[in-house]
Amino acid sequence: MKQHNFSPGPAALPESVLQEAAQGLLNYNQTGLSVAEISHRSPIFLAIIEEATALVKELYQLDDRFEVLWMPGGASGQLAIAPMNLVSKDERVAFVDTGFWAQRAIDAAAEICQIHVLASSSKSTYDHIPKDWTLPNDIKYLHVVSNETIDGTQYHTYPDVAVPLVADMTSDFLTRPLPMEKFGVIFASAQKNFGIAGVTCVILNKDRISEKMMGEIPTIYNYQTHIREQSLYHTIPTFPVYVSLLMLRWIKAQGGLIAMQAQSSAKSSLLYAEIDRHPLFTGNVHVEDRSVMNACFRGINAEVEEAFLAYLTQHGIVGIKGFPTVGGFRASMYNGLALESVQYLVDLMHSFK
Known part of the structure; x- marks a missing residue:
C-alpha cells in the first residue's frame, strides 16, 4: 500500500x-x-x-x-x-x-x-x-x-x-x-x-x-x-x-517560489474546506492565521479522534497525529507532498463515519 x-x-x-x-x-x-x-x-x-x-x-x-x-x-x-x-x-x-x-x-x-x-x-x-x-x-x-x-x-x-x-x-x-x-x-x-x-x-x-x-x-x-x-x-x-x-x-x-506558493494554497484550501465542512472535526486556529504548511485540527471528542486515527492508519496515512502537548491531528503539507495525497486524505475524511 x-x-x-x-x-x-x-x-x-x-x-x-x-x-x-x-x-x-x-x-x-x-x-x-x-x-x-x-x-x-x-x-x-x-x-x-x-x-x-x-x-x-x-x-x-x-x-x-x-x-x-x-x-x-x-x-x-x-x-x-x-x-x-x-x-x-x-x-x-x-x-x-x-x-x-x-x-x-x-x-x-x-x-x-x-x-x-x-x-x-x-x-x-x-x-x-x-x-x-x-x-x-x-x-x-x-x-x-x-x-x-x-x-x-x-x-x-x-x-x-x-x-x-x-x-x-x-x-x-x-x-x-x-x-x-x-x-x-x-x-x-x-x-x-x-x-x-x-x-x-x-x-x-x-x-x-x-x-x-x-x-x-x-x-x-x-x-x-x-x-x-x-x-x-x-x-x-x-x-x-x-x-x-x-x-x-x-x-x-x-516554477520557483510563486509555483510553490500556489501549490501550498491549493493543498491547504482543499483540506481546510473539508475540516470546516465536516461535522466531526474542527480547526484549532483562527482562519486568518491558519498555516498553509501545518493544518491543525481535532475531532469533536476523544472517541472520534481514536477511531479516525485508526481509520487513517489502515488506509496508508502516516505522520498525522498531533504534537503530544496539543493533541488532535496535524497534517503537514510541505513542498514535497503532492496535491494527490491531500486529495486522498480529504476523500478519507469525507467517507469517515
Whole structure:
C-alpha cells in the first residue's frame, strides 16, 4: 500500500529527488564515489554547494547585500547563534509569543541578552498571532517564528517595524516570495521543505551584521567566520547539502517560489474546506492565521479522534497525529507532498463515519 506522509519533519520528498539522491549516495556522477564520502573541500563538492547557494539566491532574488550560509545541525542552534552575533548581553530583543518555537527562541535568547515579549496568545492555546503591540525604542531586532509547526499558525504578512526581523523560517522556507528588505537573518533547517535533516540554511543581510561583535563570541559561532570560509570552516554534512541541491533544482523546475506558493494554497484550501465542512472535526486556529504548511485540527471528542486515527492508519496515512502537548491531528503539507495525497486524505475524511 502506498503511504501518504503528512509528517511534520523529516517530511515527504518527491520521488524523483529520492531516486537521484539514492544514486548519488551509491555513485555520484559516475565518479565511483558516494557523495557522502567525498571531501567537503574537493572540486566535486565545491560545485555542489556553490550551485545550492546560487539557487537560493536566484529563487529569492537576492542581491550582493545577502550571504547564504550552510551550517551543520538543526535550526534550534540558530536560536542562540543569532542573538550571539547581533546583540550584546545588555541589549534587548523583542518576541511575539506565538507558540512552541517562539517559546524556545525566548528561552535561548534569555541566556544571551535582554528580552522583551511584546504579546502572547498562550492563554487562548495559541489559536492566533497577536498583532496588537507596540515596539519599544530600544529594541535591536524582532524575532518572529514565520510558521509555528506545532500550533498551526503562520505569518501571512510580516510586521512593519524599524528594526530588522530575525526569522525562524524552518517550516515555510522556500514556499513563497518574501519581502527580503525586512529581514536581517533568516534560518531554516532542511528537513521540511528542501531536503533532509542535518543542515541549516542561513540568509544574512550583511548590512545588519555588526562587526563590533568580532572577537566577543567563539569563532565557531561567529557568522563572519562562515562568511569568510564560504560555509567550509569545518566539515559540512555533504549528503544533506546534496539533497538540498536536488530539492532546489526541483523547486526551480516546478516554477520557483510563486509555483510553490500556489501549490501550498491549493493543498491547504482543499483540506481546510473539508475540516470546516465536516461535522466531526474542527480547526484549532483562527482562519486568518491558519498555516498553509501545518493544518491543525481535532475531532469533536476523544472517541472520534481514536477511531479516525485508526481509520487513517489502515488506509496508508502516516505522520498525522498531533504534537503530544496539543493533541488532535496535524497534517503537514510541505513542498514535497503532492496535491494527490491531500486529495486522498480529504476523500478519507469525507467517507469517515
